[in-house]
Amino acid sequence: MTETSPPAAAAEAQTLSSQYAPTEVEAKLYERWVAAGYFEADAKSEKPAYTIVIPPPNVTGSLHLGHAFEHTLIDSLTRRKRMQGYETLWQPGMDHAGIATQNVVERELAKEGLSRHDLGREAFIERVWQWKAESGGKILGQMRRLGDGVDWRRERFTMDEGLSRAVQTIFKNLFDDGLIYRAERIINWCPRCLTAISDIEVEYQDDDGELVSIRYGEGDASIVVATTRAETMLGDTAVAVHPDDERYRHLVGTEIELPLTGRRIPVVADAHVDPEFGTGAVKVTPAHDPNDFEIGQRHALPSITVLDERAIITAHGPFQGLDRFEARSAIVAALRADGRIVAEKRPYTHSVGHCSRCKTTIEPRQSMQWWVKVGPLAQAAGDAVRDGRVAIHPKEMESRYFGWVDNLHDWCISRQLWWGHRIPVWYGPEGEIVCVGPDDQPPAGEGWRQDNDVLDTWFSSGLWPFSTLGWPEQTADLQKFFPTSVLVTGYDILFFWVARMMMFGLYAMDGTPPFHTIALHGMVRDQFGKKMSKSFGNAVDPLDWMDAYGTDALRFTLARGANPGTDVPIGEEWVQGSRNFCNKIWNATRFALMNGATVEGPLPPAEELSTVDRWILSRLDATVAEVDALYEDYQFAKLSDALFHFAWDEVFDWYVELSKITLQAGGAEAAATRRVLGHVLDVTLRLLHPIVPFVTEELWTTLTGGESLVVAAWPQPEGRRDAAAEAEIATLQQVVTEVRRFRGEQGLKPGQKVPARLTLAGTALAAHEAPIRTLARLEPDAEGFAAATSFPIAGALVELDLSGAIDVPAERRRLEKDRAAAEKVKEQCTKKLANEGFLSKASAEVVAKVRGQLEAAEADIERIGGQLDRLPQG
RNA sequence: GGGCGCGUAGCUCAGUUGGUUAGAGCACUGCUCUUACAAAGCAGGGGUCAUCGGUUCGAGUCCGAUCGUGCCCA
Numbered sequence: 001m002t003e004t005s006p007p008a009a010a011a012e013a014q015t016l017s018s019q020y021a022p023t024e025v026e027a028k029l030y031e032r033w034v035a036a037g038y039f040e041a042d043a044k045s046e047k048p049a050y051t052i053v054i055p056p057p058n059v060t061g062s063l064h065l066g067h068a069f070e071h072t073l074i075d076s077l078t079r080r081k082r083m084q085g086y087e088t089l090w091q092p093g094m095d096h097a098g099i100a101t102q103n104v105v106e107r108e109l110a111k112e113g114l115s116r117h118d119l120g121r122e123a124f125i126e127r128v129w130q131w132k133a134e135s136g137g138k139i140l141g142q143m144r145r146l147g148d149g150v151d152w153r154r155e156r157f158t159m160d161e162g163l164s165r166a167v168q169t170i171f172k173n174l175f176d177d178g179l180i181y182r183a184e185r186i187i188n189w190c191p192r193c194l195t196a197i198s199d200i201e202v203e204y205q206d207d208d209g210e211l212v213s214i215r216y217g218e219g220d221a222s223i224v225v226a227t228t229r230a231e232t233m234l235g236d237t238a239v240a241v242h243p244d245d246e247r248y249r250h251l252v253g254t255e256i257e258l259p260l261t262g263r264r265i266p267v268v269a270d271a272h273v274d275p276e277f278g279t280g281a282v283k284v285t286p287a288h289d290p291n292d293f294e295i296g297q298r299h300a301l302p303s304i305t306v307l308d309e310r311a312i313i314t315a316h317g318p319f320q321g322l323d324r325f326e327a328r329s330a331i332v333a334a335l336r337a338d339g340r341i342v343a344e345k346r347p348y349t350h351s352v353g354h355c356s357r358c359k360t361t362i363e364p365r366q367s368m369q370w371w372v373k374v375g376p377l378a379q380a381a382g383d384a385v386r387d388g389r390v391a392i393h394p395k396e397m398e399s400r401y402f403g404w405v406d407n408l409h410d411w412c413i414s415r416q417l418w419w420g421h422r423i424p425v426w427y428g429p430e431g432e433i434v435c436v437g438p439d440d441q442p443p444a445g446e447g448w449r450q451d452n453d454v455l456d457t458w459f460s461s462g463l464w465p466f467s468t469l470g471w472p473e474q475t476a477d478l479q480k481f482f483p484t485s486v487l488v489t490g491y492d493i494l495f496f497w498v499a500r501m502m503m504f505g506l507y508a509m510d511g512t513p514p515f516h517t518i519a520l521h522g523m524v525r526d527q528f529g530k531k532m533s534k535s536f537g538n539a540v541d542p543l544d545w546m547d548a549y550g551t552d553a554l555r556f557t558l559a560r561g562a563n564p565g566t567d568v569p570i571g572e573e574w575v576q577g578s579r580n581f582c583n584k585i586w587n588a589t590r591f592a593l594m595n596g597a598t599v600e601g602p603l604p605p606a607e608e609l610s611t612v613d614r615w616i617l618s619r620l621d622a623t624v625a626e627v628d629a630l631y632e633d634y635q636f637a638k639l640s641d642a643l644f645h646f647a648w649d650e651v652f653d654w655y656v657e658l659s660k661i662t663l664q665a666g667g668a669e670a671a672a673t674r675r676v677l678g679h680v681l682d683v684t685l686r687l688l689h690p691i692v693p694f695v696t697e698e699l700w701t702t703l704t705g706g707e708s709l710v711v712a713a714w715p716q717p718e719g720r721r722d723a724a725a726e727a728e729i730a731t732l733q734q735v736v737t738e739v740r741r742f743r744g745e746q747g748l749k750p751g752q753k754v755p756a757r758l759t760l761a762g763t764a765l766a767a768h769e770a771p772i773r774t775l776a777r778l779e780p781d782a783e784g785f786a787a788a789t790s791f792p793i794a795g796a797l798v799e800l801d802l803s804g805a806i807d808v809p810a811e812r813r814r815l816e817k818d819r820a821a822a823e824k825v826k827e828q829c830t831k832k833l834a835n836e837g838f839l840s841k842a843s844a845e846v847v848a849k850v851r852g853q854l855e856a857a858e859a860d861i862e863r864i865g866g867q868l869d870r871l872p873q874g
Numbered sequence: 875g876g877g878c879g880c881g882u883a884g885c886u887c888a889g890u891u892g893g894u895u896a897g898a899g900c901a902c903u904g905c906u907c908u909u910a911c912a913a914a915g916c917a918g919g920g921g922u923c924a925u926c927g928g929u930u931c932g933a934g935u936c937c938g939a940u941c942g943u944g945c946c947c948a
Binding site: 019527573584588593637638750835839840853 | 875877878879880885886887888893894895898899900901904905906908910911913914915916917918930931932944945946947948
């Protein structure tokens with residue numbers, strides 16, 4: 001790209017349309033960035049590394065606002081670091097989403113009248129890969145629309161060979177260390193997905209069910225138990241009571257008859273039974289309830305499984321073949337007919353677990369599964385945060401993290417699926433169990449077979465921060481980019497994913513945490529703070545908004561709503577507002593270009609600059625420092641707001657307007673202002689770029705002739721703070737605003753000029769007569785000037801002549817309102833200063849402040865009184 | 875049932891360690907097509923900071939209770 005000189009830029013500005021058209025520039029710019037290799041991270045670089053791994057989206061997923069939000073945050077962090085000179089890696093990729101993906105492909109097969117069993121395991125997996133190639137990973141293309149600065153050469157997938165090798169390696173290591181084991185327990189079984197799921201994949205919700213009280217046994221030897229799952233009574237193997245419960249003491253150790261089955265079951269005493277709840281007696285179904293399973297273990301009770309994998313009754317005569325809900329009614333009916341029902345409560349609202357994937361009611365099921373012994377891993381994961389090696393933002397989220405890692409149950413990692421990493425364990429004919437590492441040969445020969453199950457998807461995504469970099473090989477990438485810098489993700493997967501990465505990362509990488517900071521964000525909600533959901537009808541496709549308002553508008557809206565750890569409401573009107581902001585930036589820069597703003601040559605020294613120029617450079621410096629500090633603290637909402645107000649309120653509304661006066665006058669001052677205007681926009685565009693990359697890139701390359709903002713330097717404060725200039729311009733703004741307010745109250749048309757006499761000599765405003773006249777639309781005082789009102793500010797005096805046409809009541813209202821406000825301040829200050837307690841206990845600083853306020857208020861009252869006195873009668 | 879958070883303008887939210895007349899965006903009202911921008915400009919209206927009590931010279935901010943609401947865990 002060639003250098004663009006200012007005149008050429010001005011010419012180019014003429015060709016810029018008066019409205020920013022995002023769709024015309026976005027795709028073009030993105031492809032240019034990728035082609036230029038800006039997003040590629042080089043392990044051989046001398047620069048310090050900055051790494052963020054993408055929270056891997058699901059291969060079946062498509063872009064939703066949650067992604068757009070998270071990616072906006074990550075993209076802005078990495079873009080800023082890249083500008084700061086870091087070797088920046090934003091690692092892209094996806095996870096294989098075992099259950100979700102298998103479901104998608106099974107549904108496709110079902111349309112052809114096939115099941116996965118018809119195809120067989122190998123052919124089915126082949127089919128999944130085929131599906132992935134054709135329609136998986138839609139989201140990756142959508143990420144380009146968002147402007148994500150990821151290194152596409154490094155795209156990874158959890159089922160890739162290298163990542164699979166990582167999974168097998170860590171499985172083997174954990175197995176050898178005794179941290180993975182196989183055991184028969186009660187697990188959460190989804191009768192629709194036909195697999196076990198982990199505790200945290202169960203969602204509890206209050207459902208309407210029934211509570212049925214059933215009498216077991218006969219006469220004196222009878223006990224009433226209550227249940228919400230009557231069908232499980234077929235598998236009861238005991239009734240349990242509390243050991244101290246007098247009511248049942250005589251029955252402990254005896255057997256009573258289980259209705260409908262004729263089986264006799266023991267009455268056992270177990271301290272975990274709550275004698276206060278219900279009748280104080282509980283039925284015990286070890287094969288179908290986690291608590292009962294434990295009671296069964298303690299009392300060596302048999303387990304009787306009565307439901308199959310689809311939750312259909314497996315035996316027991318008339319009930320065989322009924323599903324669990326049909327069986328429930330049928331069994332209650334049968335018990336009722338038998339006179340066994342003592343009480344029925346319906347509806348009975350109670351908490352019921354559902355599969356987080358498909359919402360089917362979970363059926364606790366006793367089965368043999370693989371487990372991770374999380375104790376030592378979770379301890380290390382907790383300690384890393386406790387001792388400060390890993391920081392959680394916002395800090396309040398730490399307690400949730402600790403509460404979880406410190407009370408963790410072992411993690412069930414086997415899934416009865418075909419799509420996923422198959423458990424690398426082989427069973428021999430003599431009952432041998434062999435765990436096979438990635439470089440081992442599986443045992444061959446008659447009778448050996450591999451475990452049928454695959455691993456939980458979180459098992460592989462827990463390795464993501466280092467498996468994507470080549471682990472277990474000691475690659476240059478791993479050397480350079482691990483540990484990663486920051487993990488940006490939603491608080492909702494703190495347990496699902498973050499904790500897994502912490503546990504595996506610390507274990508696999510010899511105690512090095514996978515990231516030093518965890519920056520948690522909230523969920524995107526609608527403009528009324530409601531959760532977005534398809535069924536509620538308030539879900540929004542971010543692509544629609546990007547089409548309508550531009551990617552930058554969406555990104556800015558999301559960033560501006562991102563208060564740490566809190567949910568982000570977003571509405572279309574707000575995206576429109578951001579679009580307006582982008583358009584404002586566009587037009588302000590267009591104005592600058594048309595007026596010869598330049599970045600050529602050094603910025604003139606302060607002595608050669610006007611107060612206005614020194615003021616905006618001072619404000620710019622302050623903004624650079626503020627935005628920079630907020631970035632370090634992940635305060636996206638605040639930094640976006642700071643940029644919004646600086647750009648719009650200070651640069652566009654005041655500096656650009658003030659610069660017009662200087663530019664029109666011409667001469668050396670105009671030349672200096674062109675340079676300052678160019679500089680201010682240059683720096684402002686750099687500051688905005690990480691959040692709104694497209695519009696800033698388009699404008700900045702035109703303004704500066706530079707190659708690209710993506711690789712431009714991030715601004716730093718330049719030591720141009722100037723308190724005197726800031727105070728002087730603040731006074732100027734005050735005068736102009738006061739006059740405008742007067743004009744508004746008087747009902748004057750915006751364009752109407754008003755004769756005015758300005759007495760500014762010797763005051764802060766001495767040099768600003770021209771801007772005051774221009775901005776407040778005041779014309780010179782002519783012969784016969786008669787002041788209708790006056791504005792004494794900072795020693796200066798502005799008098800206006802309305803040719804007798806003044807609306808006296810309106811002016812009186814305005815002045816009286818001001819006086820009332822000042823009176824209120826005076827009263828409050830007087831009260832404080834008359835208070836002994838205040839004078840003796842408040843700090844001298846505060847007391848002095850209040851004294852100053854009182855004086856100012858009294859001066860105002862005096863001044864306004866005078867103005868009121870001078871108003872004509874009427 | 876246990877734990878955590880929240881309740882500030884019509885809506886969505888800021889509000890550092892207590893200390894000017896409590897702020898922003900959007901929405902609303904009035905006047906303007908002023909030659910960068912009507913997707914704009916200028917000005918304006920709008921809040922007894924959920925309620926009650928307490929601590930303090932002073933409370934939106936700290937403490938307690940109540941009501942409402944959301945989330946996590948069981």
